[in-house]
Amino acid sequence: MSTATHKLLKGATGDWEMVIGMEIHAQVTSNSKLFSGASTTFGGEPNSHVSLVDAAMPGMLPVINEECVRQAVRTGLGLNAKINLRSVFDRKNYFYPDSPQGYQISQYKSPVVGEGEVLVELDGGRSVTVGIERLHLEQDAGKLLHDQSSSLSFVDLNRCGVALMEIVSKPDIRDAEQAKAYVTKLRSILRYLGTCDGDMEKGSLRADVNVSVRKPDGPLGTRCEIKNMNSINFIGQAIEYEARRQIEILEDGGEIDQETRLYDPNKGETRSMRSKEEAHDYRYFPDPDLLPLEFSQQFVDELKAKLPELPDQKKTRFVADFGLSAYDASVLVAERESAVFYETVLDKLASRARDGKVAANWVINELFGRLNKEGRDITGSPVNAEQLAAIIDLIGEGTISGKIAKDLFEIVWQEGGDPRALVESRGMKQVTDLSAIEKVVDDIIAANPDKAAQVKDKPQSLGWFVGQVMKASGGKANPQSVNDLLKSKLGI
Amino acid sequence: MTDLTSLTLAEARKGLAAKTFTSLELTDAHLNAIEAARVLNAFVMETPDQARAMAREADVKIGKGDAGPLAGIPLGIKDLFATKGVRTTACSKILGNFVPTYESTVTSQLWRDGAVMLGKLNNDEFAMGSSNETSCFGPVANPWRRDGSNTTLVPGGSSGGSASAVAALLCMGATATDTGGSIRQPAAFTATVGIKPTYGRCSRWGVVAFASSLDQAGPIARSVRDSAMLLRSMAGHDPKDTTSVDIPVPDYEAAIGKSVKGMKIGIPKEYRLDGMPAEIEKLWSEGAAWLKAAGAELVEVSLPHTKYALPAYYIVAPAEASSNLARYDGVRYGLREQGKNVIELYENTRAEGFGAEVRRRVMIGTYVLSAGYYDAYYLRAQKVRTLIKKDFEDCFAKGVSAILTPATPSAAFGVGEKGGADPVEMYLNDIFTVTVNMAGLPGIAVPAGKDAQGLPLGLQLIGRPFDEETLFSLGEVIEQAAGRFTPARWW
Numbered sequence: 001m002s003t004a005t006h007k008l009l010k011g012a013t014g015d016w017e018m019v020i021g022m023e024i025h026a027q028v029t030s031n032s033k034l035f036s037g038a039s040t041t042f043g044g045e046p047n048s049h050v051s052l053v054d055a056a057m058p059g060m061l062p063v064i065n066e067e068c069v070r071q072a073v074r075t076g077l078g079l080n081a082k083i084n085l086r087s088v089f090d091r092k093n094y095f096y097p098d099s100p101q102g103y104q105i106s107q108y109k110s111p112v113v114g115e116g117e118v119l120v121e122l123d124g125g126r127s128v129t130v131g132i133e134r135l136h137l138e139q140d141a142g143k144l145l146h147d148q149s150s151s152l153s154f155v156d157l158n159r160c161g162v163a164l165m166e167i168v169s170k171p172d173i174r175d176a177e178q179a180k181a182y183v184t185k186l187r188s189i190l191r192y193l194g195t196c197d198g199d200m201e202k203g204s205l206r207a208d209v210n211v212s213v214r215k216p217d218g219p220l221g222t223r224c225e226i227k228n229m230n231s232i233n234f235i236g237q238a239i240e241y242e243a244r245r246q247i248e249i250l251e252d253g254g255e256i257d258q259e260t261r262l263y264d265p266n267k268g269e270t271r272s273m274r275s276k277e278e279a280h281d282y283r284y285f286p287d288p289d290l291l292p293l294e295f296s297q298q299f300v301d302e303l304k305a306k307l308p309e310l311p312d313q314k315k316t317r318f319v320a321d322f323g324l325s326a327y328d329a330s331v332l333v334a335e336r337e338s339a340v341f342y343e344t345v346l347d348k349l350a351s352r353a354r355d356g357k358v359a360a361n362w363v364i365n366e367l368f369g370r371l372n373k374e375g376r377d378i379t380g381s382p383v384n385a386e387q388l389a390a391i392i393d394l395i396g397e398g399t400i401s402g403k404i405a406k407d408l409f410e411i412v413w414q415e416g417g418d419p420r421a422l423v424e425s426r427g428m429k430q431v432t433d434l435s436a437i438e439k440v441v442d443d444i445i446a447a448n449p450d451k452a453a454q455v456k457d458k459p460q461s462l463g464w465f466v467g468q469v470m471k472a473s474g475g476k477a478n479p480q481s482v483n484d485l486l487k488s489k490l491g492i
Numbered sequence: 493m494t495d496l497t498s499l500t501l502a503e504a505r506k507g508l509a510a511k512t513f514t515s516l517e518l519t520d521a522h523l524n525a526i527e528a529a530r531v532l533n534a535f536v537m538e539t540p541d542q543a544r545a546m547a548r549e550a551d552v553k554i555g556k557g558d559a560g561p562l563a564g565i566p567l568g569i570k571d572l573f574a575t576k577g578v579r580t581t582a583c584s585k586i587l588g589n590f591v592p593t594y595e596s597t598v599t600s601q602l603w604r605d606g607a608v609m610l611g612k613l614n615n616d617e618f619a620m621g622s623s624n625e626t627s628c629f630g631p632v633a634n635p636w637r638r639d640g641s642n643t644t645l646v647p648g649g650s651s652g653g654s655a656s657a658v659a660a661l662l663c664m665g666a667t668a669t670d671t672g673g674s675i676r677q678p679a680a681f682t683a684t685v686g687i688k689p690t691y692g693r694c695s696r697w698g699v700v701a702f703a704s705s706l707d708q709a710g711p712i713a714r715s716v717r718d719s720a721m722l723l724r725s726m727a728g729h730d731p732k733d734t735t736s737v738d739i740p741v742p743d744y745e746a747a748i749g750k751s752v753k754g755m756k757i758g759i760p761k762e763y764r765l766d767g768m769p770a771e772i773e774k775l776w777s778e779g780a781a782w783l784k785a786a787g788a789e790l791v792e793v794s795l796p797h798t799k800y801a802l803p804a805y806y807i808v809a810p811a812e813a814s815s816n817l818a819r820y821d822g823v824r825y826g827l828r829e830q831g832k833n834v835i836e837l838y839e840n841t842r843a844e845g846f847g848a849e850v851r852r853r854v855m856i857g858t859y860v861l862s863a864g865y866y867d868a869y870y871l872r873a874q875k876v877r878t879l880i881k882k883d884f885e886d887c888f889a890k891g892v893s894a895i896l897t898p899a900t901p902s903a904a905f906g907v908g909e910k911g912g913a914d915p916v917e918m919y920l921n922d923i924f925t926v927t928v929n930m931a932g933l934p935g936i937a938v939p940a941g942k943d944a945q946g947l948p949l950g951l952q953l954i955g956r957p958f959d960e961e962t963l964f965s966l967g968e969v970i971e972q973a974a975g976r977f978t979p980a981r982w983w
Binding site: 052055056057058059060061062063064091093095096097100101102103153155281283284285288289290291 | 574580582593696697699701703812817819821825835858861
């Protein structure tokens with residue numbers, strides 16, 4: 001499937017190839033939990049968002065939250081995946097205090113979403129398609145607090161029962177860069193769809209990564225699963241470390257134990273959590289409290305019709321409609337907020353056909369550049385889309401030069417205000433009135449007779465005159481008009 | 493006033509409406525009867541204050557003329573139903589003194605309709621048993637004794653407290669639950685009427701779960717009419733239980749006395765077990781004759797997979813139970829036995845909190861769901877279940893309105909008599925009833941006669957899905973023919 005050449009790792013016995021698959025747990029954006037009416041709000045007092053169902057009181061029964069089903073289907077559609085009109089909830093049985101029922105309600109044999117695929121862009125215009133194996137809905141667990149007492153552990157059930165989508169990829173990923181790009185792209189799609197906020201710091205998006213190594217195109221090796229990572233950079237580091245660890249073992253004549261490992265970002269290494277022998281027998285069986293989840297094709301079609309434009313489609317449109325480079329278009333669509341900002345600028349422009357590309361340059365170079373410098377993100381930009389559109393309009397209509405526009409941008413960034421009014425009040429308007437410029441031109445020619453004589457032999461020194469006129473006009477003279485005027489006055 | 497307790501629910505309703513007596517008088521009569529019958533151990537929690545408060549409220553409503561269909565009727569509640577503010581234990585030590593902050597849907601509907609709660613009734617621990625001997629509160633005595641004997645007999649189970657209390661005139665009716673026969677078998681052992689409605693007819697919300705795909709609530713009462721009145725209030729769709737079915741609840745009482753003329757009644761040949769006592773055989777024939785005399789047509793039918801029902805049931809039910817009971821872990825409520833770490837806390841709590849039969853079923857259930865055994869046991873049992881269901885569908889497709897069978901293979905037995913060495917001996921009690929749960933059908937047990945030792949015996953009628961009405965019509969025919977039976981008071 002891959003069209004990209006991927007990174008191989010060098011070992012003592014030659015090159016090794018990584019084979020990587022991922023399980024992403026994405027918290028579904030919904031007001032209430034998957035099977036109870038309790039709130040999903042993050043950060044409440046411990047155990048303040050817990051219903052009788054979440055606490056697994058005797059006789060309580062789960063009721064499916066239809067909004068979570070819609071979100072899962074929308075996500076499936078966004079991943080170009082098969083939507084299963086009938087799926088089944090199963091119980092995954094295990095004892096742990098973060099799971100009051102003693103089982104997690106999940107989907108085992110019949111997930112709500114089947115096979116799909118994600119196009120992942122890499123540096124240098126390369127790309128790779130990663131297959132999606134399945135997506136299923138399941139309950140999140142609560143949180144254990146071990147630092148509240150020296151002898152007891154406490155449990156906070158606020159997160160318990162919140163809906164998760166587990167998105168399982170095929171083992172199509174071949175190196176750490178692809179893995180990071182895959183998570184980035186998946187996160188972007190989820191955020192465009194509004195089905196997961198993608199906030200990895202809060203744990204809204206977590207990844208389990210399966211890593212194995214093999215000789216290029218050789219038989220698959222034994223894999224290890226690195227659990228519960230919530231940073232894209234750590235995912236990359238963990239994969240690199242884990243692959244090298246496995247290669248070292250194999251080259252020493254050892255064997256890889258299939259096991260679950262944890263990544264320690266402080267030490268930069270993975271360590272064993274439990275072996276295959278210690279793996280739980282989850283005793284999955286269909287949850288008898290819930291009927292199979294069934295919906296019609298019409299339900300799916302209606303959701304599909306209302307799906308927002310996703311990054312791939314948006315990128316194609318930006319390239320086609322505004323002549324953006326593929327790279328610029330990718331930069332703009334990578335984050336939903338950036339794309340929204342750019343499109344708001346487009347909406348406010350007097351002529352998007354004329355200035356669409358200029359606007360892209362301004363958003364990417366001036367705005368993103370400035371935001372990066374100050375460590376801010378687009379949602380906290382001091383210059384809003386309307387202001388930026390006004391600046392671009394002013395350039396496009398010839399009211400200000402590109403150079404003045406940068407000064408104007410700086411003023412708006414610092415002080416705010418309506419760019420058009422600022423141009424007026426601060427006299428930043430470009431002067432295109434020939435009679436006004438003519439006087440300046442005449443004065444400068446008269447003051448520099450030697451240079452005026454030289455320029456006839458060396459037309460390239462005309463630039464000096466242009467600079468002088470622009471300087472004298474405070475940058476407001478229209479450079480083209482100055483050029484034309486100088487040429488005719490100097491007779492070249 | 494003690495004879496107020498011998499009224500049927502229908503008679504009491506008339507008396508209350510006519511102001512012959514008040515609900516408070518009726519309630520007090522029952523509270524006195526309960527106090528005098530503590531030796532039966534039917535109630536595990538008496539709630540006299542609450543009962544009187546509810547009775548007074550009912551009297552006010554009756555006075556104003558806006559009484560609900562069960563206004564002022566004192567009932568007993570199986571301890572499997574969560575009752576707000578009243579200890580609910582499922583008769584398991586593991587729930588300790590658990591007091592729910594919520595009311596089960598079924599009981600809340602009874603209170604909505606004006607019924608009065610007398611207290612909580614004994615049952616087998618987590619409804620696992622057929623004799624009420626597994627309760628952490630000890631066994632319940634059957635008000636019936638063999639002629640000339642002082643031997644204490646079991647009332648059946650798991651709704652033993654419900655059946656015993658209704659038979660002994662301690663309450664006018666009781667809630668019960670039935671997973672494999674837990675309403676019908678105790679009803680048959682105590683000469684009471686018990687109906688397990690179609691799966692999905694009553695909400696399971698707030699009922700302590702045993703086996704979710706089989707559990708169903710229903711009433712135990714002293715007459716077919718009384719059971720119809722109670723079921724009407726208990727039944728109905730509940731959005732909090734997605735397995736409850738959203739179809740209207742008919743006026744079941746209207747089915748009482750309706751002609752059964754021309755109805756085809758199936759007699760399943762597979763229920764004629766080898767070594768079945770002659771008196772059961774005789775009772776069955778008598779029942780068939782009564783229905784025939786009322787105009788029904790009897791046909792022999794075949795339910796070929798019947799013999800696999802009990803083994804399949806003892807895979808499916810423990811499997812679900814092993815998972816349903818995982819929540820009793822000592823972490824959030826109920827009993828907690830400390831340990832050095834959380835695993836020990838689980839082990840100590842569950843070892844101490846669960847009785848032997850519950851532990852046995854949790855282990856069986858865990859085993860049959862384990863990797864490598866799932867396909868051979870659980871999956872196969874589910875396939876058998878599908879076949880059992882199909883047996884009944886085929887039978888109903890031929891125009892059969894209901895199926896008549898014995899309710900139990902024997903009359904009540906003595907406390908400690910069965911299952912000591914071999915649990916299967918106890919499990920065989922449900923041989924005629926489990927098929928109905930496996931197929932999700934309604935089944936009613938109606939008293940039909942007595943054995944040679946003077947103990948009551950019952951017949952079972954199995955109906956089409958959601959056709960409880962036909963069972964009430966047919967049950968009434970049997971009740972009219974067989975009469976009603978009351979135990980001689982010895983307590």
